[in-house]
Amino acid sequence: MNEHALKALEYGKIKQKLMNFTASSLGKNLIEQLAPSGDVREVRERQEETDEGATVLRLKGSVPFGGITDIRPGLKRSKIGSMLQARELLDIADTIRGARLMKNFILDLAEAEKLELPILTGLVRDMEPAGGLERQIRSAIDDQGGVMDSASPELRHIRSQIRTADSRVKQKLESIVHSSGTSKMLSDPIITIRNDRQVIPVKQEYRAAFGGIVHDQSASGATLFIEPQAIVDLNNQLSEARAKERHEIERILRVLTGETAESADILLEQVDRLAHLDFIFAKADYGHAMKGSRPxxxxxxxxxxxxxxxxxxxxxxxxxxxxxxxxxxxxxxxxxxxxxxxxxxxxxxxxxxxxxxxxxxxxxxxxxxxxxxxxxxxxxxxxxxxxxxxxxxxxxxxxxxxxxxxxxxxxxxxxxxxxxxxxxxxxxxxxxxxxxxxxxxxxxxxxxxxxxxxxxxxxxxxxxxxxxxxxxxxxxxxxxxxxxxxxxxxxxxxxxxxxxxxxxxxxxxxxxISRETNQVDKMIASLEKNRKAAEQEEERARRLKLEAEEKEASLTKQLNELEQKKDQILKQAKEKAERSLREARLEAEKIIDELRHYRDRGQVKEHQLIDAKTRLSHALDALDQPDRKTPSVPVKKAAAGFSPGDHVKIVSFGQDGYIVEKINDHEYLVQAGILKMNVAETDLKSVREEKKVRPVVNVRTSGQTVKPELDLRGERYEDAMLKVEKYLDEAMLAGYPRVSIIHGKGTGVLRKGVTKLIERHPRVKDSRLGSQGEGGSGVTVVEFK
Missing domain, CATH: 3.40.50.300 (P-loop containing nucleotide triphosphate hydrolases)
Known part of the structure; x- marks a missing residue:
């Protein structure tokens, strides 16, 4: 990219803002090298990785980058044999731990949420954090960067000697400082350190009283910091022990450095991946902060x-x-x-x-x-x-x-x-x-x-x-x-x-001003006026559209609620009917068993027969009135037939309705409330109406009676499809559970069109070609939900 353009457009300021969202110097280093790409494939990959990062942040809010630092300088020094300090080794252990946590975080999230994160999972899946090296470092170095006694048995022994010698030196000096004979010779009754040796502040005139070694003096020369002769040997022993401690610590650090060098190449690759992850999540976090979107x-x-x-x-x-x-x-x-x-x-x-x-x-x-x-x-x-x-x-x-x-x-x-x-x-x-x-x-x-x-x-x-x-x-x-x-x-x-x-x-x-310029200005003014008018109309249209969409959503919701309520009512009615039928059958079977028992014993009496007959009558009444809370409706035995408009009761549902039309000698189309259904004559009973005037029953749709079949033979394809779509809606409203569409065999064009239209109709439950007695492949039978 042209450097002058990047500078003129202040691209560097964008990079500075982006750096504020990194978790470590690893991501900052990549951002410093960031430049726009002119390769559309590479740009798509860059946008994809940012989008994956945004998905993770949207679900989790943050990413575990704690403890991860740029350990590459230390790793490279370990490869050339340079000894690493304890703090550097501790940073390496922390970064190894951070890599392990990051790997588990991304893989667990992708699995738990069933996410497709190919770039992020690809970066972490092959990461094998050096757990053994991490344990070695942590067993030798504490969280403050100090080498612990447990790093080696020799170090534990040396530090025990140091503590013993130090204690003896302090005891000896304490006795000198607090002695009544020597306290007047001291500037202050304290023990201090000079040149890593424990000394006491002695007045100049009493130097000869203590002997030993003078390590320092005050600015005025009135005070000498003397290591008394009595503790010189003890301090020597302490210094020797501390020198051994330094040698042992150096040996331990060299061993750990050698172990680090063996894993350095793997760790360098992992650090590069962690840097890439830091860069990805910084981009995603920046996008979230400025309410950005993926273009x-x-x-x-x-x-x-x-x-x-x-x-x-x-x-x-x-x-x-x-x-x-x-x-x-x-x-x-x-x-x-x-x-x-x-x-x-x-x-x-x-x-x-x-x-x-x-x-x-x-x-x-x-x-x-x-x-x-x-x-x-x-x-x-x-x-x-x-x-x-x-x-x-x-x-x-x-x-x-x-x-x-x-x-x-x-x-x-x-x-x-x-x-x-x-x-x-x-x-x-x-x-x-x-x-x-x-x-x-x-x-x-x-x-x-x-x-x-x-x-x-x-x-x-x-x-x-x-x-x-x-x-x-x-x-x-x-x-x-x-x-x-x-x-x-x-x-x-x-x-x-x-x-x-x-x-x-x-x-x-x-x-x-020239005439042409005036004309141009007038033209522009007219354009601006028209634009503002168009914007107002657009805003009005947008507002009306939103209102229409809200009304449509409200009506759709109400329709869905009514459909659910209807289904629920039908389901409850069916369950009540089935429950009443089961109870009646059980009662009848119980009565029959009792009568058989009395018959076998030869003890059937008149009052027992009367009682059994009464109970059986009640069981049959339960079939007619499954819901005892509903007021009974007087019914009379079925007549030889029903006529359109007759007030009837559907026995199996316990629901009143009116005859719409006679389908055949054994079946009628009945309207019950908002529903129309085909009901067998044996399932209908005539109801005595208290009013003589029957309600008008609308048995026609769109000006004509809806038939249980639609004949498309001889129709053009486009006209036929329009008729099928309209017929399915009318048949569904008429309450038909199934209908037949006659399209003939011919070239099969009509049959394919009918099949395709039925497949996308929301209220069609199933469809099939007609059987041998129904017209075969020239007819499609449709069942509604």
Whole structure:
């Protein structure tokens, strides 16, 4: 990537922000080396690993990086035989432990949540933390980095000698310090250390009274720090023991260093993987912090940003923008007033592109798309001053010349105030020529400008779109919104009028502008008016759509609840009927068994027969009235037949209804509440109605009676499919449990169409071809749920 473009777009600041989310210096080192990639395959892999990291953080909130440090310098020194210090060895043990915890964390999460994390699991699955080395280090070095007595038997013995000798020295000195005969000879009754030897502070005039060795004196010379002759030998023994201790500790550290060297190559590879993991989770954490999203990627230069925000601007003040570069648009000309947000909009496009190509999530809404560019160029400078010096123009032109030499197909080029700093007429002409040349190379262009000539540029050339930053004339301030398809106006006259400039002066100024410019300004004003009207209509349509969707969801919910309630009622009714039937059968069987018992004993009496008959009658009544709490309905025996409109009772359900039509000699279509069902004549009883006027029963749908079969023979395919779809709904509402669709055999086109339509119908339970007596493969039998 072009270094000048990275600097101009402040890519380094993004890396600095990203570093704040790393857990160790390992991730920071990788971020320092981070640069956008121009390979779409590599960018997809980078985005995929960031997305996996985001998935883990969304589920767990954090990742166990505790104890992991950059131990690579120590590992490399161990390989060349340099002895490692205890602190370095302890860091190695901590990192080994951290690697083990990280491996278990990711693998356990993937298994528990049934997650597909190929990149993360691939990084940790082959990691084999050196558990043996970790145990060796921890058995020898404590958490503060000190070598413990248990590191070796020899060290334990030496330290025991040190403690004994030290105790004897202290006892001897204590007796001297607290002796009544010597206390007046001391500056202070204390024991102190000089040159690793225990000494006492003696007044200068009493030096000869103690003998021994003088190790130091005070600044005034009045006090000497003397090691009395009585403890010289004891201090010598203590020093010798401490020297042995140092040699033994060095020996232990060299042994541990040697063990580390044997595992150094494996550990170096694991540290690299841990660094990559730290880098991945830093990217994911940064994306979460800025409410970013994973962009879709392409290599055709297409950019579609939804509510994109500049990542370096305070989220509370940044204004989101929408940007569209489709397959037909390859250049965007942004016009508008100074400090209106043109440069910020352009930088947003460039910086978001660099972030995406670095594998970072972007500060935009889901569904945004980014083109992966092989090269990104930018010519951006501070063009906010009133006067432009020749040196500034020369500097910009030098940069543009360099861009022209490298730009090609697959490049993104950003021009800020192209052609500024020179004569307006020449600058505009030069800008148009540069844009034509870059566009001819197949590059994607974003250009900001003040030149009115460039407003017409987009209208005259295909693939170029105008855009502007909105300015609120009422408040005399920019809104920073990017408006696509509309060129910007200077608004100088409107602003001057608001500020109180006399109208005659403004009118005189208008006369100085060419007719063409006035027409362009009027056209732009009309476009802005139409745009605002369209936005209001769009907002109204969006609001109505949301209301309609909410109503639809509410009605769907109510319908589902009714369906569930209906199913529940039918289920309960069926269960009650079955329960009553079982109880009645058990009672009847019990009565029959008793009668048989009395018969066998020859003791059947009249009152026993009467009692059995009464109980059997009650059992039969229970079949007619399964729910005792429901008031009984007077019924009469079934007549020879029923007519449409007859009030009947469905015995098996205990439910009242009305005859809709006679299906055959043994079956009727009955409407019970909102349901219609086929019921056998033997399952129906006529109900005596208290009112003579029967309710009107609607037995027709869409103006005609719904039949249990639909004949499609001779129909065109499209008409037949419409009829099938309509018929299935009507048959379902009519309460048919099953229907037949006659499509004939023929070429099989109708049969295939019917089968496909039935498969996606939500209320169809099953379907099959007709049997031998039903029409065979020329008929499809459909069963409803």
């Amino acid at each position: 879709m990627l392409n290599d055709q230069g297409i950019i579609k940003l939804k509510k994109a925000r500049h990542p370096l601007i305070d989220p509370g003040h940044v204004v989101p923008i929408d940007v569209i570069f489709d397959e037909h648009t390859h250049a965007l000309i942004i016009t508008g007033p100074n400090t209106g947000g043109k440069t910020v909009s352009m930088k947003t496009i460039g910086l978001v592109t660099l972030m995406a190509q670095s594998g970072l999530q972007i500060p935009a809404e889901d569904g945004s798309e980014i083109g992966v560019f092989k090269k990104v160029f930018a010519d951006i400078g501070d063009e906010q001053s009133i006067e432009q010096s020749l040196s500034t123009f020369s500097s910009h032109m030098t940069n543009i010349v360099g861009i022209m030499q490298e730009v090609d197909f697959g490049s993104l080029v950003l021009f800020d105030e192209l052609g500024a700093g020179t004569d307006p007429q020449e600058g505009a002409a030069l800008s148009i020529a540069i844009l034509d040349a870059v566009y001819a190379q197949g590059a994607t262009i974003v250009c900001t400008t003040h030149y009115s000539e460039l407003k017409a540029y987009a209208y005259e050339r295909p693939g170029v779109m105008n855009a502007s930053v909105e300015f609120d004339v009422e408040t005399l301030s920019p809104t920073y919104r990017l408006l696509l398809g509309v060129p910007g106006r200077s608004n100088a006259f409107e602003i001057s009028k608001k500020l109180g400039l006399p109208a005659d002066i403004i009118d005189a100024a208008r006369l100085q």
